[in-house]
Amino acid sequence: MDDLTIARSLFGTTMAFHIIFATLGVGIPLMVLVAEILYQRTKDAEYAIMGKRWTRAFAVLLGVGIPSGTIAGVQLSLLWPGFMEVIGRVMALPFQIEMYAFFIEALFMSIYVYAANRILPWMRILSLVLVVIGGLASAVLITNVHAFEGTPAGFKIVNGRITDIDPWAAFFNPSFFVTAGHVGLSAYVTGAFTIASVSAYKMLKCDFGSKIYKFHHKALMLCLLTGGIFAFLTAINGHESAQGLHEYQPEKLAAAEGLFVTQSHAPLAIGGFTDRKSEEVKWAIEVPWALSFLAGNSFDTEVKGLHDFPENDWPPLFVHTLFNAMVGIGSLLILVALAAYVWNKLMKKERFLKWMLWVFVFTGPLAILGIEFGWIFACTGRQPWTIYHILTTADSVTTSGNIATLFALFTGMYLILGIAVVLVLLYYFKRHPAEKELENEDDAGVSIYT
Numbered sequence: 001m002d003d004l005t006i007a008r009s010l011f012g013t014t015m016a017f018h019i020i021f022a023t024l025g026v027g028i029p030l031m032v033l034v035a036e037i038l039y040q041r042t043k044d045a046e047y048a049i050m051g052k053r054w055t056r057a058f059a060v061l062l063g064v065g066i067p068s069g070t071i072a073g074v075q076l077s078l079l080w081p082g083f084m085e086v087i088g089r090v091m092a093l094p095f096q097i098e099m100y101a102f103f104i105e106a107l108f109m110s111i112y113v114y115a116a117n118r119i120l121p122w123m124r125i126l127s128l129v130l131v132v133i134g135g136l137a138s139a140v141l142i143t144n145v146h147a148f149e150g151t152p153a154g155f156k157i158v159n160g161r162i163t164d165i166d167p168w169a170a171f172f173n174p175s176f177f178v179t180a181g182h183v184g185l186s187a188y189v190t191g192a193f194t195i196a197s198v199s200a201y202k203m204l205k206c207d208f209g210s211k212i213y214k215f216h217h218k219a220l221m222l223c224l225l226t227g228g229i230f231a232f233l234t235a236i237n238g239h240e241s242a243q244g245l246h247e248y249q250p251e252k253l254a255a256a257e258g259l260f261v262t263q264s265h266a267p268l269a270i271g272g273f274t275d276r277k278s279e280e281v282k283w284a285i286e287v288p289w290a291l292s293f294l295a296g297n298s299f300d301t302e303v304k305g306l307h308d309f310p311e312n313d314w315p316p317l318f319v320h321t322l323f324n325a326m327v328g329i330g331s332l333l334i335l336v337a338l339a340a341y342v343w344n345k346l347m348k349k350e351r352f353l354k355w356m357l358w359v360f361v362f363t364g365p366l367a368i369l370g371i372e373f374g375w376i377f378a379c380t381g382r383q384p385w386t387i388y389h390i391l392t393t394a395d396s397v398t399t400s401g402n403i404a405t406l407f408a409l410f411t412g413m414y415l416i417l418g419i420a421v422v423l424v425l426l427y428y429f430k431r432h433p434a435e436k437e438l439e440n441e442d443d444a445g446v447s448i449y450t
Helices: 003-042 045-079 081-090 093-115 121-150 167-171 176-205 211-248 250-257 290-296 319-346 354-380 403-431 434-442
Strands: 156-158 161-163 268-270 273-275 280-282 285-287 385-387
Touching: 003 045, 003 121, 003 176, 003 211, 003 354, 003 403, 045 081, 045 093, 045 211, 045 403, 045 434, 081 161, 081 385, 093 121, 093 167, 121 167, 121 176, 121 354, 121 385, 176 211, 176 319, 176 354, 211 250, 211 290, 211 319, 211 354, 211 434, 250 319, 268 290, 273 319, 319 354
Parallel strands: none
Antiparallel strands: 156 161, 268 285, 273 280
């Protein structure tokens, strides 16, 4: 492989690893906040136990998310000097503000962890609110750099020189709000369904009707309801994202749907794969006129096809598969959450069938895969540009060489870290089972936060 391919592979691997921890680092604090609010409203100590256990898991994940994020920042400078030259002069604000967001998150999480039984209830809730705000702000600020790559604003390049720099115009680029919303909502979906997976698995391992079964059942329904709501909101935001692509990155939308010829009343291709030779999406289910409506809220909206652009500027055509996988997983999660609510609340079924619990177990991994597919689609669909129609990826990459060695070393390190995280979580929660904390809750003299 050439340096460009290896550099993209290395940075892609780093982001694929980091985004798991970054996403859960945004999503889990919200679930802790929800549990804390329910505890303060109902005085049901089981909600407090949920919040405490989820906080412990969050702390472990944060311990890996911080260094992997730092590595990603260092690799940006080492692998993409051409890109960082522009970012350093035009788009430095998000990196500068993000330090304060992380400070807020870390400070108030420390207060909640170490002083929860020493501060007033409203202070506990306020601490968690600030943790949620800090985590969301960190994700939004960093992801805003990606939004800027797709819809650059706030500067001009004249004779190879960067001029007329407006940092705030670059910060509030055209896709800032839509991208920020998508990042936050999808993180909350992933956090909720990941915890739901654990609760469903625990329900499979314990006796129906036991106290521990009821505890995990309560956690499962809380997570499925929260995750389902945010999955639905993510779908609405996805509609806005598609309209943004139609306006600002039309070739990306065309590649995502395998559309080669510009047309109104364009069909939406669901599933299948894009065949370059025949210029069609094979094995797809076509919904007539749906793509035009998705792009412009009108069936007669004209959607540009790939033939309107130079072939060298076409994104890889496999992004259609990535896009469908992301949307398919999101839709499935909505249906699963809705089915669980109907079964448990409307049909008054106290016990989930075994196969239903196994479906819930797989919702967490599916949510994480959805994040991965979405991230790869977002970045690969912008190719061959690092900054859309301004700077190519080939012009951004380093020429220093020796990238293959770094690729091998970092990949090995991520593998070790990933295994270590799983082992630490398994070991810790095996030593501190929920059953023991539920027993302590029955002991009037024992504080759940001691």
